[in-house]
Amino acid sequence: MKRHGWSWQQPTRRAIERDDSAVEVWKKETWPRVRASRQSAAPGWSSKTKPDSH
Secondary structure, three states: OHHHOOOOOOOOOOOOOOOHHHHHHHHHHHHHHHHHHHHHOOOOOOOOOOOOOO
8 A cells, every 4th residue: 555655544533423422332332242242153164165165
């Protein structure tokens, strides 16, 4: 990316509509449930059509 003169995008400011209290609630209540369900999932195959190819 740097070779082409590009850089990582970063917002210069926060959205006006942002509700910091709602974000905190989501991080404390919803994210732990999402993260737990991801960690308990069994590892999958790299190819859905050929189970022998890892």
